Amino acid sequence: MGLSWQQGPLSAGAIGHFLTPEPLPERLLFAERLRRRMRVRFADTWVADSENVILLHEPGRYPVAYFPREDIDRQALVPTGRVTHHKDLGDTAWYTVHVGERTTERAAWEFTDLPGHAAELRGRVAFAWRAMDAFHEEDERILGHAADPYHRIDVRDTSRTLDVRLGDTVIARSENPVVLYESGFAPRWYVPRADIDESRLHPVEGQTFCPYKGLCDYYDIGEARRAAWTYPDAYREVERISGMVSFEADKVEVHLDGTRLLPEPGQNVISHGVDRGLDANEAKAR
Template identity: 80%
Template sequence: MGLSWQQGPLSAGAIGHFLTPEPLPQRLLFAERLRRRMRVKFNDTWIADSENVIVLHEPGRYPVAYFPREDVDETALVPSGKITHHKDLGGTAWYTVHAGDRATERAAWEFTALPGHAAELQGRIAFAWRAMDAFYEEADRILGHAADAYHRIDIRNTDRTLEVRVDDTVVARSEHPVVLYESGFAPRWYVPRADIDEKQLRPVEGQTFCPYKGLCDYYDIGDAHHAAWTYRNAYGEVARIDDMVSFEPDRVEVLLDGKRVEPEPGQQVIAHGVDRGLDAEEVGAR
């Protein structure tokens, strides 16, 4: 979720509000120095390498990294002649990114007429995430978007009893589920497979990708589509939910200590698309 995406405090769908005497502007942009070395690779060539990246948080968008021009390979940028207008930040010049025998149009941009209050973005280049081969922090590949310091996941054990039902059928019953708290989202309850009647789970084709948890597989249960999901190879940071199953309370009946779990703000998630050229093996190898 983070600062400006999904239900974050600067997003249009924020579930909280600022305690101020006067209403804040509908759109607030937030920029700050990343304080991490970030690199960009295109056609097996490092075209940007900087320890002075600015990350822009804009409502309804993932964080975007802006590199100072002096840390970008100028030969990789070919002006396209295309100018668009950003509603808050003014004129935007687009570039074709070129390296070796490969070029991709509209793969980078720069603001050319910034208002005074946004001057720190002057002379900085951003790269379209899926147009590049990869982004790195130090020697580790970063998936999905630039690092969001305001995204947090906490996983807790619980001694509450969780039960999942479809009509009169008990699909799962566990006395030791875990609960995952993720910034801005409703709590997610995960159940060990030993506590699930797995013949009730019908795998479906297609996966989604979470930059923080990995590739997600889904199940239908009876007539309820995408009623459950699992991260079969969850990233190490969230290894406690690896291969456990969570259930969608707006599609099946989920009971916690006998009380039905009702959908709440932050229940619906906008799935993140997989990075361009990124396959399941690369996601798992992260």
């Protein structure tokens, strides 16, 4: 997802390639000014507040926000003396974050021996996402990870016919599904409830969370486990898919205009952790 995660252009599993005469390095890091006000909250205190954040995109990771020291509550950072080594960016000094009676170890870090080509990260500190209470852009909490400006979702109507089967059983047939295009993923097809035999959908316990779409519920279909999913209250940016159902093409047969859809390599979502203390009610309230 986005620039360096999942199948983005800077990820190890990129689906495209750069048209250059010489091979690019196996690892490419990309840093840019975020151009958004970003804040970090810890123990009911804003420990960082900046309009000069640098976002670092590193292969296989979500983007990480680096704050200039002058925009951080200096008393909140306590050196630990622990130093590790980043393969591309050199020595990394770790900090404990301390506010009032609250202390979290290894909650922030800074690169202290940067190579010349990465000098723009000098004097900047990043906070461990799950160690902090919350990250905000302006007054709105950002959930899951720093927002990737290269991650995009488009939802489109279509008049194509989608059929879903499990063996000889028809699970769904729709002439007006919607298709969701999301950075780094193959298209996902969502079916209106009216076009589904809902007696075949058996809700299962457990939800997952997408920072861009919200909380996701799952269904078993016969012996096919978690073969379908839905976002019952999708975020407003993708609210058109709220309550609609999508189906896993490797667990049931999904046919689009008579052609069976097959799963594409690298399409499984890779979990990268969630916010500390994030619960379902808070995710819904975003």
